[in-house]
Amino acid sequence: MHVTGSTPNLPAPAPEALAISRQLEAQIKAEIHASQGWIPFVRFEELALYSPGLGYYSNGTIKLGPDGDFTTAPELSVLFGQTVANQIAQVLDSTGGDILEFGPGSGKLALDILQALEARQQLPAHYYLLEVSADLRDRQQQRFRQEAPHLLPRLVWLDQLPEQFTGVIIGNEVLDAIPTHLVRWEADRIEEMGVSLENDQFVLAARPISDPQLLEKARQLPVHAPYLSEIQLRAAGFVSTLANTLQHGLLLLIDYGFPEREYYHPQRDQGTLMCHYRHHAHPDPLLLVGLQDVTTHVDFTAMAIAGVDNGLSLAGYTSQAMFLASAGITDLLARADQEDLARYLPLTNQAQRLMSPAEMGELFKVLALTKGIEEPLLGFMVGDRSHAL
Numbered sequence: 001m002h003v004t005g006s007t008p009n010l011p012a013p014a015p016e017a018l019a020i021s022r023q024l025e026a027q028i029k030a031e032i033h034a035s036q037g038w039i040p041f042v043r044f045e046e047l048a049l050y051s052p053g054l055g056y057y058s059n060g061t062i063k064l065g066p067d068g069d070f071t072t073a074p075e076l077s078v079l080f081g082q083t084v085a086n087q088i089a090q091v092l093d094s095t096g097g098d099i100l101e102f103g104p105g106s107g108k109l110a111l112d113i114l115q116a117l118e119a120r121q122q123l124p125a126h127y128y129l130l131e132v133s134a135d136l137r138d139r140q141q142q143r144f145r146q147e148a149p150h151l152l153p154r155l156v157w158l159d160q161l162p163e164q165f166t167g168v169i170i171g172n173e174v175l176d177a178i179p180t181h182l183v184r185w186e187a188d189r190i191e192e193m194g195v196s197l198e199n200d201q202f203v204l205a206a207r208p209i210s211d212p213q214l215l216e217k218a219r220q221l222p223v224h225a226p227y228l229s230e231i232q233l234r235a236a237g238f239v240s241t242l243a244n245t246l247q248h249g250l251l252l253l254i255d256y257g258f259p260e261r262e263y264y265h266p267q268r269d270q271g272t273l274m275c276h277y278r279h280h281a282h283p284d285p286l287l288l289v290g291l292q293d294v295t296t297h298v299d300f301t302a303m304a305i306a307g308v309d310n311g312l313s314l315a316g317y318t319s320q321a322m323f324l325a326s327a328g329i330t331d332l333l334a335r336a337d338q339e340d341l342a343r344y345l346p347l348t349n350q351a352q353r354l355m356s357p358a359e360m361g362e363l364f365k366v367l368a369l370t371k372g373i374e375e376p377l378l379g380f381m382v383g384d385r386s387h388a389l
């Protein structure tokens with residue numbers, strides 16, 4: 001996700017938006033009261049992002065692109081989806097099967113991938129979309145109705161994962177949006193952070209960890225107290241489920257994050273939680289509840305382990321810049337009409353933003369987990385960093 005600066009002076013929300021936020025706050029406060037005055041942060045984030053009709057991803061306000069809160073790689077440039085399509089085409093060539101995208105946002109990545117595969121005459125029979133937000137699902141359908149109605153018969157919206165799947169499963173910037181546990185390490189104890197109320201205002205508050213799986217993971221991590229960070233049990237659980245679903249093919253996970261050692265680096269002692277509101281980034285998840293995105297960086301070591309423990313092979317891990325370069329973004333650019341400056345110059349600028357280490361090129365990573373694929377993957381031919389996980 002790319003934002004243009006960081007400031008605590010956030011733009012004032014419109015009255016209708018504030019009304020939604022107040023309603024959501026009231027719902028969360030009622031749950032806190034009903035839970036002896038405290039809910040775990042993971043539950044707070046779940047409600048803030050996904051509470052039906054009210055949560056950030058469910059309340060119908062525009063999230064992605066220039067008018068929203070942040071811009072993702074597919075929104076930034078068609079080159080992203082076209083390059084990812086090169087990787088998908090290589091895999092589908094050998095495995096056959098379909099594509100399944102989870103968290104498809106505005107549907108832009110789906111559209112760009114399908115149009116690129118259509119141009120190569122390699123369209124899969126189906127493109128499955130797993131979307132938890134009813135509002136975003138509507139937007140995805142609308143996009144295809146307007147921009148590529150002939151592709152609609154191939155699209156299948158899912159409410160849950162199928163039991164078995166062959167082909168390519170892909171998710172861009174979804175793991176960071178899956179609610180996370182927040183944990184605090186002190187010299188003599190480890191606690192889970194949650195949300196309670198003081199003078200009817202949300203405050204962060206610690207409690208002893210009651211979930212044995214969370215406690216075990218918190219004890220294993222290489223942190224030096226005092227330390228505050230996230231543990232993405234749910235995202236890892238989701239990757240385990242995807243791994244069990246994939247019978248033959250590729251699971252491609254793209255997001256911002258680091259391997260465990262870097263994620264839990266001593267200097268990152270306040271964790272990675274960030275909020276995005278109208279292209280401003282700040283670290284307070286208790287503000288503008290339901291109106292701002294709440295995200296965390298991804299611990300790619302935990303995601304790789306979740307895949308490998310459930311039968312997948314680690315086939316590659318690299319930066320977005322390396323992946324796009326290996327998968328052919330420069331060829332795509334070279335094929336564009338360089339005489340048509342009005343089209344060509346924006347494309348070069350977009351490629352630069354996708355690949356520059358100062359923008360999305362280095363912070364964003366691509367993790368490939370496969371089943372039953374022997375040949376090396378196109379996008380990881382150069383600069384594979386699997387050893388760093």
Ligand SMILES: C[S@@+](CC[C@H](N)C(=O)[O-])C[C@H]1O[C@@H](n2cnc3c(N)ncnc32)[C@H](O)[C@@H]1O
Nearest residue numbers: 057072102103104105130132133172173174177
């Ligand atoms: C930051 S947006 C990214 C959207 C899009 N992939 C893109 O790159 O523009 C996160 C998306 O993940 C979806 N999401 C979150 N948790 C999910 C889950 N468990 N299964 C499927 N989608 C999920 C959200 O509804 C939203 O569409």
